Amino acid sequence: MDAFSGQPAVVLVSGGLDSAVVLAMARSQEFAPHALTVRYGQRHGVEVQASAAVARANGVARHLIIDLDLRVFGGSALTADGPVPKGERAPGAAIIPPTYVPARNTIFLSLALAWAETLGARDVFIGVSAVDYSGYPDCRPEYIAAFEAAANLGTRAVEGGRPFRIHAPLVRLSKAETVKAGLALGVDFGLTRTCYDPDPAGRPCGACESCRLRAKGFAEAGVEDPLLKP
């Protein structure tokens, strides 16, 4: 399938496992995916490099990496403040962990919306899940629905035509189901990077919540993570 055929859609691609599956899903639904990656000052910058490999492997119509330094706001272990927690969470730990980046998905979706509107696209894809996830409020279906409603009131969609749709195809899937869906679509998980705190060579720490969710997904799916093959 040619990446330039089909309706254009904007797909938020982080370089992680989830968004790689979402990108393959958008392709399989015959959209012409336009991949958008935000370089926001994440300490796991290796993810941004992975996003280019993931986009290339999927033959996107275009891949745009936009710079927006969220470190100026602070407030997250993923950008600047404090260490990334490792291992199991302590009992009674905060529901929303310190790796939450304030309003990150609202910012990412608003950027995707801007590009979609310019492209004449009405479809935006995001790889959030509210099953095997870290408790981030902006990964839940009720939030996605509310953002979609705002998008349809704050853009040219008010002039008519098909409304904007924010697709979150993983929102009800476990990590194992996401891994299986990706394998069925031929996703090369060896290109993806998930770890919040990789070493200088980009190797995963194996202990942060993101590494642990990934490991659980592959284990429950009964397949080996290609990243961990010797």
Added chain:
Amino acid sequence: MDAFSGQPAVVLVSGGLDSAVVLAMARSQEFAPHALTVRYGQRHGVEVQASAAVARANGVARHLIIDLDLRVFGGSALTADGPVPKGERAPGAAIIPPTYVPARNTIFLSLALAWAETLGARDVFIGVSAVDYSGYPDCRPEYIAAFEAAANLGTRAVEGGRPFRIHAPLVRLSKAETVKAGLALGVDFGLTRTCYDPDPAGRPCGACESCRLRAKGFAEAGVEDPLLKP
């Protein structure tokens, strides 16, 4: 009043007339205003310089100018594509004019939300109006309410406490009412810049829709625009 006393609030400050009034309103309501300006590649970059003067004159707790180049998306006469229209609109012209920047207020509000969340603030101010305005969909009260709903579902507000409130105190005011409200609060409109297409020295063109709305506001308020004084 000390800018550091009171509850913190994030105020979107463009350097234009409306947001200067909103900033003064936030001060008068005893918030500690944190001014946020986005340098988004607007052709009227003189506005960003004006934002610093406006913030300084109001004694904000902090003024943050964040860089986010929306020109990568294109699609607007305000950033890159096509000329800024001048004079009266042609009959039957599109309701949303070419100066509309796709999803701009959604992007600005999401950035303000991120900063507010980091500050522990629950109040965001934006100077949109749906009376003497250019027909931008993201300036209407129904859009602001929808964004507020999404903000309260996609942030730490879900954990409890006071919900986020997006204040749009000008949304039902005419431009003349905004000018009068600003004068009552001591706003120095000579510091503000409104023109979409200023000359290289920063002087307003007098013919774009933004200049014409400003002129109408001062005329109906019965006062002279200090910017136009010889």
